[in-house]
Amino acid sequence: MIGARILLVDDEVVFTKNMAKLLTNRGYVVTPVNSGDSAIRELEENDFDVVVLDLKMPGMDGITTLKEIKKLGLFTETLILTGHGAIDTALEATKLGAYDYLTKPCEIDELVAKIEGAWEKKDDAQKDDIQEKIKKVVESPSSAFSLFGKKKSKK
Amino acid sequence: MEGREAIHTSTHDAHIEELRERRKHYYARFFRRFALLIIAFFLVPLFLVGWGINTYYTKFATARMTNSFHALVDNHRKIIELFLGERSSKLHLTAHTHSRDYLAQVSNLAHVFEMINLEQSSITDLGVIDEHGRHLAYIGPYDLMDKNYTNAFWFKEVMKKGLYISDMFMGFRKIPHFIMAVTRTENGETWILRATINTEVFRSLVENVTIGKTGEVYLLNQQGIFQTSPRFRGKIMEKSPFPVESFHEGTRIRILDADDQKHIPRQIVAQTWLKEPHWMLVVKQDYSEAFSDVNHANRATLVFLLLSAIATLIVTVIITKHMVAVIRRRDAEADQLSKQLMQAGKLASVGELSAGVAHEINNPLAIILTERQILLDLVGQTPSLDEEFKKELVESLSQVDVQVQRCKRITHNLLRFSRRTTSVIETVNLNEFLREVIELVEREAKTSGITFIPELEEGLPPLLTDPSQLQQVFLNLITNAVDAHDGKPYGSIHISTRSDDENEGVEVVFADTGSGISQKNLEKVFDPFFTTKPVGKGTGLGLSICYSIIKRLGGDVSVQSELDKGTVFTIFLPYSPPSDLQESMNEELEV
């Protein structure tokens, strides 16, 4: 079975490169990017299960990026990486809809566990969504056109 | 580093010493100035008023005194003039109601003499004299019938004026007396009725007057001869030392200064001239007696002024002392406050700095961890590796992990120190809480020979406070106490609690038997990064974190220590935290 598709967002190039390698070793499909902007672009073009997002970045910071991601209206879950002192911001991020947060530096096993959790949640949400839609189709077949479209296209 | 620290401290101490010295001077100067000012403001008006009252009263009293002297002299003059007038009018009446021939008969003259002296013996003799100065008749104790008065002074005067009153003179009788003579012109011939006045009655009239202890009354003629005996210094018919002025109308009042030898004190003198004869009536009194009332009042004023001045001085000293004490207290409070502000400022700036540093360090640490993990992955993926090599590699990679974790702890400490922690206020049973904390550290400390001795007060009221922060404080203090026993085989840590209802809080005391802290270091233990521990062991942050946590919880912490004996940290915690903390907590909950 193929692992989750992960978008890794951090301004530290070496960090994303290493992390990508480690996560790939563990069976994930990883796309590393180094800024909030490229993360949004990537999300618009491709499907991802989990976004791992650093809060402290130059340019567009983590919180803004998170808000942008939420605007896209995807099922994709977001996992926050933060320094220890920024727990307040991390809590704010979870309130904005992030799945959970991790303090840097973190063990790879911890990260993997959280990714798994996020992925599961995303999958569940998607399955629920599909079932609902099937129900709707059964009740009113006219909405069948939008059945397999992106969540976004519904709006 | 050590040296620089030392120099810095010594200049700091010198600065404080200098400041203290300056303050002391300032207080002394303030005291002097303020006291002088009050004295000037109180005493100057006081003396002005005193002086005014005194001057005014003296003037007023002198005027009254002078007036009364005036009246006295006038009165006496009237009495004397009345006496003399009565005598002269009797003579006048006699001369004009009886003819010369009638009076020239001795029996008739004797009858008149008797009639005049009927009520009071006012004359001692009576004679009728013709215009040639010969006696026509005479009644009296002396035989004067042969006397011829043609050349006598009084004879000429009376012939000229019609009435004559002589000065006192000895005459033939050798006792002071004076005569009175009137003329009558009958059928172109002038004759004279002459009488000798009873001087006893007259003199008693003047001499018996006494005024106070030093007052006297006497008469002087124009030559300054006493016409009556004065009470002091002199006798009738003697020359008075008193300079006589020429005749003047009205009454004059003078003050005579004391003579050089002080025989005669300062005197007040009133004088007035009689019309006939020209005698001067003198009333005299020692100034001090006459003005004793004034002097008395002046003395009273003086005493009053003196008392007021003394009272003012005492009040001034008390007030000024009080003011200086108030200022001194204010200064001390301000010092205390600025010290606290300085401490808070230090903590804040260090906090900001360390937060930045910690953040920056976290990123490379994260990378190092990923690199380590990559290596570990590689080892796992390469089964052909030599076992020995593999073991070495894994070991050293685990050491990398240990060191990274250590760095992480340090940065986390720094961040925890700097960040505005979200307080979670809960009800805490302090005694139970402390027992848990002690249990936590006891096992570790046992190996170093340290025993914990809790002395927890029963029935301690529960605290409303942040347990996780409090735990950090207690752990830091206990860790320090344990560290302080380094090199000692055994020791103890007393932990006691005591409720302080007066201040609405609880006192927690940590007393250890460790190394103690030197006097020099005692002031610095709460400073961030102050540590005496070897590099790698101490961060110097423990106590400054404790300090800021306790302050934030509305409490207080102080330290006492004796080198080689031990150290006592005393913590005060309020029953409930300051309201701003509770508010900020509520806000955070609402978000």
Ligand SMILES: Nc1ncnc2c1ncn2[C@@H]1O[C@H](COP(=O)(O)OP(=O)(O)O)[C@@H](O)[C@H]1O
């Ligand atoms: N109980 C104690 N007994 C003796 N010295 C102490 C004690 N507590 C603190 N100190 C002194 O205060 C210094 C600062 O303590 P702290 O701020 O906790 O930093 P650290 O423990 O990392 O050195 C310590 O290095 C030590 O010299």
Ligand SMILES: [Mg+2]
């Ligand atoms: Mg310490």
